[in-house]
Amino acid sequence: DTAVSQTPKYLVTQMGNDKSIKCEQNLGHDTMYWYKQDSKKFLKIMFSYNNKELIINETVPNRFSPKSPDKAHLNLHINSLELGDSAVYFCASSQAPSNQPQHFGDGTRLSIL
Amino acid sequence: AQTVTQSQPEMSVQEAETVTLSCTYDTSESDYYLFWYKQPPSRQMILVIRQEAYKQQNATENRFSVNFQKAAKSFSLKISDSQLGDAAMYFCAYRSALSWETSYDKVIFGPGTSLSVIP
Numbered sequence: 001d002t003a004v005s006q007t008p009k010y011l012v013t014q015m016g017n018d019k020s021i022k023c024e025q026n027l028g029h030d031t032m033y034w035y036k037q038d039s040k041k042f043l044k045i046m047f048s049y050n051n052k053e054l055i056i057n058e059t060v061p062n063r064f065s066p067k068s069p070d071k072a073h074l075n076l077h078i079n080s081l082e083l084g085d086s087a088v089y090f091c092a093s094s095q096a097p098s099n100q101p102q103h104f105g106d107g108t109r110l111s112i113l
Numbered sequence: 114a115q116t117v118t119q120s121q122p123e124m125s126v127q128e129a130e131t132v133t134l135s136c137t138y139d140t141s142e143s144d145y146y147l148f149w150y151k152q153p154p155s156r157q158m159i160l161v162i163r164q165e166a167y168k169q170q171n172a173t174e175n176r177f178s179v180n181f182q183k184a185a186k187s188f189s190l191k192i193s194d195s196q197l198g199d200a201a202m203y204f205c206a207y208r209s210a211l212s213w214e215t216s217y218d219k220v221i222f223g224p225g226t227s228l229s230v231i232p
Contacts, residue, residue: 033220041152041202043222056219090158098208099146099165102220104158 003027006091006105013081014113020077021108023091031055032074033102034066035090043090049074078110086112115140117207117223125229126195133180134190134226136205144210147181147188152225153201161203164188166210192228200230 048056126132
C-alpha cells in the first residue's frame with residue numbers, strides 16, 4: 001500500500017514527443033507537488049496543487065501542464081519534449097499544518113534521446 | 114525569498130564515527146519549519162528529522178540529531194555511529210509556517226550533501 005505512487009518509473013523517449021507521468025496518493029493529503037531533480041541532484045519545485053487548485057507555478061515552460069482530476073491525483077503532461085527535460089521528476093504530497101513533512105513518490109527518470 | 118545553502122557538496126565518514134552536515138538558510142520570517150531528507154541510491158526521498166523554529170530544544174531521532182541555531186540561521190545534522198546504510202544525498206529543507214495559507218506553501222531545498230561511509 002504505497003503512499004505516493006508514480007508511474008512510470010522510467011521513461012525513455014525521443015525529442016519532440018508528448019508524454020505523461022501519473023501520480024496518486026492514498027494519504028488523504030490536500031496538497032500535491034511536482035519537483036524536478038536535475039543531473040546535479042538539485043530539487044526544484046515546479047507546481048503545487050491544493051484541493052485540485054493550482055497554487056504554485058514556478059516559471060515552468062507552458063509545455064508542462066499539470067492536471068488534478070481530484071485531490072488524490074496529480075498528473076504531469078509534457079508536450080514537445082526537449083533534451084533539457086531529461087531529469088528525475090518527483091511527485092509529493094503533504095497535509096497542513098506545515099510542520100508535516102512531504103511524502104515523495106519514487107520518482108520518474110525521464111530520458112530524452 | 115528564502116534560500117537554503119549546504120556548503121559541503123561531499124562528505125565522508127568512517128563507519129561507526131560521527132559526522133556533521135551543515136545547512137544555513139536565509140529568511141525574514143520568524144516562524145518556519147526545517148527538515149532533513151535522505152536520498153539513497155534507490156532515489157527515494159526519506160524524512161530523517163524535522164525541527165519547528167519556535168522550539169528551542171534540538172530534535173533527535175535515534176542516531177540523528179540537529180543543532181538548530183535560530184539567530185545564526187543554522188541547522189546542522191549530526192549522524193552518530195555512522196552505518197553503511199547512511200550513505201546517501203542529504204537535503205536540508207525550509208518550509209514557511211505561513212504555509213497554511215496555501216499560496217505560500219513552498220518547500221525550499223538546499224543543493225544537497227553527498228555522504229559516503231567508509232567501511
